[in-house]
Amino acid sequence: MLFLTATPALELEHINKILKTEGMKEIATESGINRLGEGAWHFAYLIEEEQLVLRIPKKIAYEKEVLFNEKALREEYAATLAFYQHANKVKKGICPEHFKFRVKKDMTYTMESYMGDSAGLSQQTTKESKQYGRELGMFFRALESVKPPYKGIGYLEEGENGELRGKMGKDLHAFLLEESREYEEELQELVASPYEFNKEKVIKKAECLLLNRSVDKEQVVLTNQDTSPENILFTQRGAKMIDPFPLLYSGTSLAANHLFNYQTLFPTFYNTIRYGKGNYDRYIPQLAANAKGFMEGYTAGSRQKHADLHVEVFLKLLTMSYTHLQLLKEEVLNREQVIRFGTKAQVEERLLIYLKKLEGYPLF
Numbered sequence: 001m002l003f004l005t006a007t008p009a010l011e012l013e014h015i016n017k018i019l020k021t022e023g024m025k026e027i028a029t030e031s032g033i034n035r036l037g038e039g040a041w042h043f044a045y046l047i048e049e050e051q052l053v054l055r056i057p058k059k060i061a062y063e064k065e066v067l068f069n070e071k072a073l074r075e076e077y078a079a080t081l082a083f084y085q086h087a088n089k090v091k092k093g094i095c096p097e098h099f100k101f102r103v104k105k106d107m108t109y110t111m112e113s114y115m116g117d118s119a120g121l122s123q124q125t126t127k128e129s130k131q132y133g134r135e136l137g138m139f140f141r142a143l144e145s146v147k148p149p150y151k152g153i154g155y156l157e158e159g160e161n162g163e164l165r166g167k168m169g170k171d172l173h174a175f176l177l178e179e180s181r182e183y184e185e186e187l188q189e190l191v192a193s194p195y196e197f198n199k200e201k202v203i204k205k206a207e208c209l210l211l212n213r214s215v216d217k218e219q220v221v222l223t224n225q226d227t228s229p230e231n232i233l234f235t236q237r238g239a240k241m242i243d244p245f246p247l248l249y250s251g252t253s254l255a256a257n258h259l260f261n262y263q264t265l266f267p268t269f270y271n272t273i274r275y276g277k278g279n280y281d282r283y284i285p286q287l288a289a290n291a292k293g294f295m296e297g298y299t300a301g302s303r304q305k306h307a308d309l310h311v312e313v314f315l316k317l318l319t320m321s322y323t324h325l326q327l328l329k330e331e332v333l334n335r336e337q338v339i340r341f342g343t344k345a346q347v348e349e350r351l352l353i354y355l356k357k358l359e360g361y362p363l364f
């Protein structure tokens, strides 16, 4: 267990040092450690007596040593706390009620409410997956009706007085228009590539969809970009959200992000080192059912919302195709790129799938 700390110690020793700092009962022996799981960045432990989860950042992420960056860690944890509080106002109990953190060179950790055991995708019927998706969709829609408590747009950072704010001071509508131009440029590059697909058809479709993009209707929403199945706990008491990547942005865009990920990204990233553990290729029906429920919950019968979402999902597909094309233009992929996206051959194989999907994407 390699933790991000300036004073390396054994796992039990380090955990106990934290528990002592928190005024909690220490763990007597190695066998008393309850390892909950690990993501790319943290080890998570259940502190049974308090029903709390202790998360300690890893020293190695994506096979590289993580450097201690006090401000970045503080911003990450402050943003998590901000999202948890905001989310719980919108839907009580969807996120941990309790969250605190400490960022110090020798001891960095977070402590949050234990949200229960997750029935992984493997244990869900598609009916259950759809219901979880529906709950998440309704929650994402509800987020849109609450004014965010922070200024700016984009990911959160600490301002001069330690307050949280979006990294960009721009107007959302202007930014969305700028982003639409970028999508057009990405499409141009895809069309200019030697990869064969019905380019005329995709250009026409993209033009029409972009023209109908919801820009003026969008408001800034405090929302979450990371709703991967690792960070959604599918519990008996419903879907719970942990480890968010909060940002201030268009709600429709982030709802589309969830849909795109469950419909397309996870089913096509199962062969990467990063997502291999998820075995998502075996759970495509559950992922698809989650997406279907999400769509129903989010749109709540609104044809307009349905159309807006449809445009944004197309843009996610377009930009992911573009990312893959860019990776293929690199001489060699670095280790992190390989871990995240796979080998060049896998990236190319995936790009071909995406181009077919772009071609077949329904107009409305």
Ligand SMILES: Nc1ncnc2c1ncn2[C@@H]1O[C@H](COP(=O)(O)OP(=O)(O)O)[C@@H](O)[C@H]1O
Residues within 6 Å of the ligand: 036, 037, 038, 039, 040, 041, 042, 043, 044, 053, 055, 096, 112, 113, 114, 115, 116, 117, 230, 231, 233, 242, 243
């Ligand atoms: N509050 C929580 N309640 C229940 N399980 C949790 C909680 N926090 C983390 N876990 C478990 O630990 C795993 C890793 O924690 P996570 O915070 O997602 O780490 P990372 O930041 O590396 O992705 C999660 O996927 C989940 O299984």
Ligand SMILES: [Mg+2]
Residues within 6 Å of the ligand: 039, 040, 230, 231, 243
């Ligand atoms: Mg995680």
